[in-house]
Amino acid sequence: MKYTTPKIPHEDLFFKDVKFKTTGYYVKRFPKELEEFLIMDLDLKHSKRYYIDSVYRFYIDNLEELKTDITPFIEFYKSNNKFYGKPTISKTYPELLEQWIEATKKPEYTVEKLYELCIKGALPKPREKYNKMILGSLCDEAKEEFNKGVKLSFVIRKYINKEDINTLCKTCNKPMKQLSNECLKCSHKNKQRVSSKDREIRLKESMPDYITISKGNLDASDFYNEEYEINCSKCKGVFSYVFGSRERQFHCPVCDKKHITSKEKEIALLIPNCTINNRKIIPPKEIDIYSEEFKFGIEYNGLVWHSSGYSKHKMLNREYPKKAHLNKTLNCKEQGVVLYQIFEDEWFDDNKRDIWVSKILGKQKLHSRIFARNCEIKEVSTKESREFLDSNHLQGYTNASIKIGLFYEDELVLICTINKSRYTSKQEYELVRLASKKYITVVGGASKVLKYFERNYKPKSIISYANLRWSYGDIYKTLGFEYSHKTEPNYFYFKKNKYELFSRIKFQKHKLKNLLEVFDENLTESENMYSNNYRKIYDCGNLVFTKTYE
Numbered sequence: 001m002k003y004t005t006p007k008i009p010h011e012d013l014f015f016k017d018v019k020f021k022t023t024g025y026y027v028k029r030f031p032k033e034l035e036e037f038l039i040m041d042l043d044l045k046h047s048k049r050y051y052i053d054s055v056y057r058f059y060i061d062n063l064e065e066l067k068t069d070i071t072p073f074i075e076f077y078k079s080n081n082k083f084y085g086k087p088t089i090s091k092t093y094p095e096l097l098e099q100w101i102e103a104t105k106k107p108e109y110t111v112e113k114l115y116e117l118c119i120k121g122a123l124p125k126p127r128e129k130y131n132k133m134i135l136g137s138l139c140d141e142a143k144e145e146f147n148k149g150v151k152l153s154f155v156i157r158k159y160i161n162k163e164d165i166n167t168l169c170k171t172c173n174k175p176m177k178q179l180s181n182e183c184l185k186c187s188h189k190n191k192q193r194v195s196s197k198d199r200e201i202r203l204k205e206s207m208p209d210y211i212t213i214s215k216g217n218l219d220a221s222d223f224y225n226e227e228y229e230i231n232c233s234k235c236k237g238v239f240s241y242v243f244g245s246r247e248r249q250f251h252c253p254v255c256d257k258k259h260i261t262s263k264e265k266e267i268a269l270l271i272p273n274c275t276i277n278n279r280k281i282i283p284p285k286e287i288d289i290y291s292e293e294f295k296f297g298i299e300y301n302g303l304v305w306h307s308s309g310y311s312k313h314k315m316l317n318r319e320y321p322k323k324a325h326l327n328k329t330l331n332c333k334e335q336g337v338v339l340y341q342i343f344e345d346e347w348f349d350d351n352k353r354d355i356w357v358s359k360i361l362g363k364q365k366l367h368s369r370i371f372a373r374n375c376e377i378k379e380v381s382t383k384e385s386r387e388f389l390d391s392n393h394l395q396g397y398t399n400a401s402i403k404i405g406l407f408y409e410d411e412l413v414l415i416c417t418i419n420k421s422r423y424t425s426k427q428e429y430e431l432v433r434l435a436s437k438k439y440i441t442v443v444g445g446a447s448k449v450l451k452y453f454e455r456n457y458k459p460k461s462i463i464s465y466a467n468l469r470w471s472y473g474d475i476y477k478t479l480g481f482e483y484s485h486k487t488e489p490n491y492f493y494f495k496k497n498k499y500e501l502f503s504r505i506k507f508q509k510h511k512l513k514n515l516l517e518v519f520d521e522n523l524t525e526s527e528n529m530y531s532n533n534y535r536k537i538y539d540c541g542n543l544v545f546t547k548t549y550e
Helices: 032-038 046-061 071-080 093-105 111-119 127-136 140-147 152-159 184-192 196-206 262-268 324-334 344-348 350-363 382-392 445-457 474-478 525-531
Strands: 211-215 227-232 237-242 275-278 287-291 296-301 338-343 368-371 376-379 402-408 411-420 429-436 440-443 461-467 482-486 491-495 534-538 542-548
Touching: 127 140, 140 152, 262 275, 262 287, 262 296, 262 344, 296 324, 296 344, 324 338, 324 534, 338 344, 338 350, 344 350, 350 382, 376 445, 382 402, 382 411, 382 429, 402 445, 411 440, 411 445, 429 440, 429 445, 440 445, 445 474, 461 474, 525 534
Parallel strands: 296 338, 368 440, 429 461
Antiparallel strands: 211 227, 227 237, 275 287, 287 296, 376 402, 402 411, 411 429, 461 542, 482 542, 491 534
């Protein structure tokens, strides 16, 4: 009987990403209804990526409400946002959204409201109807100027009768005779809040009652890059904190759920009843996403924030601890928790994201199950091996002389590749790759292919490595391997603002002279790479397992 692929929760979120030609940046792609809305006709500038991320975050947050019918919002946004399709960030996005919601409830507008919408570039559709209403309330000189081609918003500002305006200041809630969000008095006060002292006061005023600062100086001239220690009375947590320049107040990473990345929310949709930013398992460290039911957690590691390198920003101009990722994994292992550590570039890659989704569903026992006794075993070609491993293993294909596969109804569902030992002469063979097809568990498959190898090749010994970012090597214990030792974390390089990791082997110091634009023999390998806008990120290392045959 043919197996069935399990249904992926919120599958419509996991569409392909779009890579823009000139910038090389990736942008998350939405379901079909939003595709035209997102993919602009012009290539996007760097800052545009964050703009689209904000729209995506809104989509994730309002998934239940919007998945029924998103068309009205798309049409409203496209027709009223003058920045749509241009490489400029729209500062009116929240206002447009607010007006759209209001328009669905109150289709009729007063002339005063139309004035305000026109000034903000958010005049509702059909515009001709509202243009007539606005012009009808203005003088003849205004109509003549509009007919000459002057923008309606300029005409309104020049000829409007202030007696017709009756709006409220959003700060003091007092009536005012001007088309703006704040009255002149409040606007002037806000413009004065630029000194560090004023920022300090504003921060203290906006700080939640349950947050106190036990370390750090808000009076410092560069307090945005100061390191603080904050105490939260709600969760009794103590956290180190670097205040980001884009933030407006301190927050508790446990109690304040607004400070969660859109990618973490996206992953969390795959796991029912999970907790986000959990600090109870390995305090004071945090697990981004944790499932108590299945005892596993997920760390989503942004490349820049989890790497070493040079930067004009103090918090990024650093050496990231070599064993930070490894130590968190080992802490979880001690608590009986499996921790998956996803690197940002893998979630932006369509195929690797698919593999991670498969791993996450497999941990929840949602895979289709096939029994090895129902499969045919035979050796496969290099071409088949390459295609299968590139599609189903996070590390992809690598050369191996022995390639053994399991076939279910003539379809390759599991592969094991073995080669002569690459890194040590003490072992005869190395089990290089072991992978099953995405969303499938082959029960007894690993045991069946290993017995085939032992029967046909008569090995004296074999070694294999379990990558600690996603495996504790439990399968090797089942196959009769013994734990040998743990390796040091490996590291990779990546170019700033690019989502592609390069092996350290490619950038060994003796090769750098021919690879880098700027090279100094007196600097180390890492220093030369940092000077050329590269950053370095560490993984978790490997667990080494061996098996000896008498």
